[in-house]
Amino acid sequence: MMTNLFSIFDPSTNIFNIPLNWLSTFMGILFIPYTFWLIPNRHHYVWNFILNKLHNEFKILLKNNYFQGSTFIFISLFSFILFNNFLGLFPYIFTSTSHLTLSLSISLPLWLSFMIYGWLNNTQHMFIHMIPQGTPTILMPFMTMIETISNIIRPGTLAVRLTANMIAGHLLMTLLSSTSSSLPNYLIMFLILIQIMLLILESAVAIIQSYVIAILSTLYSSEVN
Template identity: 65%
Template sequence: MMANLFSVFDPSSSIMGLSLNWMSSLLGLMIIPLTYWVTPNRFSFLWNKILYSLHQEFKVLINSYKSNGSTIIFITFFTFILFNNVLGLFPYIFTSTSHMILNFSLALTAWLAFMIYGWLNNTQHMFSHLVPQGTPAVLMPFMVLIETISNLIRPGTLAIRLAANMIAGHLLLTLLSSVGTSLSSYLIIFLMIVQIALLTLEAAVAMIQSYVFSVLSTLYSSEVI
């Protein structure tokens, strides 16, 4: 039962041994109409307003004169993760963000870039983050150890948070749909209503998790500038 349940997240489609599941990560670009890039319309106006709001918020979080243009990195994270999360709600589309290999690749790449930049350009600033202000001298070695461990596990927590939230909703939808064949007509109607409510919740989770990933990445970068 458990193997069948989690098999919905396993790669299944391939041509000549080449897995096509990860092609879903680029599927969002294919469904955007060409007129979006050429002719201004309501959708492009709304999306540009969302991106501008994110830019303003990320700029405040970074809070540095050196951050000009750097918000585009986190807006790209938000857009890429949002597209993949939403596409995963459609039937027969592989949810790439439910796999640690994709999430950890994004988180680890960003974290390594922040760390390399911080230690090369702001070494003293990075050392000061290991010991919070006002820490007693006796506790300084323990605080350095705690801060170091918390810093090292950041890419893992980012990846696990995103993957766990995407897996949980899909598993719940799969569990509920698997009992539909054994229910009466009235219960099936109730089950459909519950499924629609859960799907709406999953759509909200898809947006929230992409926002959380981007905001946390922005906060981590603000510590190295």
């Protein structure tokens, strides 16, 4: 039962034994309306409004680290994860963000680049950041150990947070839909209503998780200077 349940996250699409599941990460472009590329139009205005709001927020979070164009990487990260989260809600489309392979390959290089830059260019600041201000002398070794561990697990927490949230909703919807064949007719409509509500919730989770990943990555980058 568990194998069948989790098999919805297994790569299975292939043509001539060439796996095509990860191509779904690039399918977001196909869902953009053609009119988006005709400027000006409503789709372009809406998307530009969202990106400008994100740019202003990331600019504030980056503080002294901000320079022209530095928010583009976090806006691109937000857009990429948002598209993939939404694509996973469509039937028979591989949910790439539900795999640690994808989420770790996003969070780990980002974290490594921040750490390498911080330790090479702002070594003293990085050491100071490991001991919170006002820490008693006797507790300094313990605080240093705790801060080091919390810093090391950051890419893992980013990846697991995204993966777990994507898996949880999909599993719940799969479990509910698998019971439909054994339900009487008068409960089918109730089940469909619950599925619609869950789909709306998953759409909100898709937006929130992409926003959380982008915000946390911005905060981590602001700490290295």
